[in-house]
Amino acid sequence: MSIKRNSVLGVYGTFAIWAQLRIAVFSAWPYLYEGDAAYERAYLAADAASPESVFVLARAGETVIGASTGLPLLDDSGAFHAPFRAAGIDPASVFYFGESVLLPAYRGQGIGHAFFDQREAHARALSRFALTAFCSVERAPEDPRKPGDYRSNDVFWRKRGYAPQPGLRVHLEWAELQHGEIDHSLSVWTRALPQ
Numbered sequence: 624m625s626i627k628r629n630s631v632l633g634v635y636g637t638f639a640i641w642a643q644l645r646i647a648v649f650s651a652w653p654y655l656y657e658g659d660a661a662y663e664r665a666y667l668a669a670d671a672a673s674p675e676s677v678f679v680l681a682r683a684g685e686t687v688i689g690a691s692t693g694l695p696l697l698d699d700s701g702a703f704h705a706p707f708r709a710a711g712i713d714p715a716s717v718f719y720f721g722e723s724v725l726l727p728a729y730r731g732q733g734i735g736h737a738f739f740d741q742r743e744a745h746a747r748a749l750s751r752f753a754l755t756a757f758c759s760v761e762r763a764p765e766d767p768r769k770p771g772d773y774r775s776n777d778v779f780w781r782k783r784g785y786a787p788q789p790g791l792r793v794h795l796e797w798a799e800l801q802h803g804e805i806d807h808s809l810s811v812w813t814r815a816l817p818q
Contacts, residue, residue, distance in 0.1 A: 640687045641667065644724050670721060673698035677745040681725065681734050689725035691738035693718060693745060696756065703758075706791045706811065712754070718746035718816065720757035735776075739783055746816055755816050757785075758793050758809035785812040 642663035670676045673694040681689035696704050696717040704714035723738045746752045759776070791811035 641690060644687060644690060644726070645722070647724075647726070669699055670694055675749055677742055679738050679741040681729070681737070683729065688729045689723070689734055689738070691723040691742060692721035693742040693755075694721065695719070695749075695752070703793055706793055707756075710788075710790050716751075716753040717813075718742075718749070718752040718755050720755060722757075735779060736783075743816065747818060750818075752816050754813050755785075756811055756813045758811055759787075761808045761810050780812055783814070785814045787812050 639660075642658070642660055645663060645666075646658035670678070670692050676692065676694035676698065679691040680687060696707065696714045696719040699719055699721075703719060704717075707714045707717060720739075720742050723735060725734055725738075743755060746755055759780075788811045791813075793809040793811060
């Protein structure tokens, strides 16, 4: 298994693989995302346009099994940095972790830690960020679609030093399985970036 940090531009040619991976992983709980290639292309374009973005790719042999992204918060859409501004946090001080997607068979093997390690190292190397942040979709605990064996990532994130910020919410629309395009609330988790 290999983990490699790249610029997003360096992997833009693997778009089809990246899109398939995101669609496969995010179709499961809690995202229930019904993705398509057009949405994926637009989504990745924001990362590709940022000269300071990072793309961490995990492979088992030649097979891509996971990926993770990050970029300066100001390089992402206004939907992401507006809540920080409203809370009095300068978005220029935040490096944003877009997502981590990993095929289920490879979870629990340290790859999630490697994704965070690589993105945090990239943010530190840029030498101007005070915080790292990411979003997590919010779902009602009693939602009947939640699988009985679902395990939240909250404990993992807390062990990495991240904490949810109660006053920060991001709202995004995406097509949800069997429901079409709907608004979703995402909680924001942050951590002071150790230098």
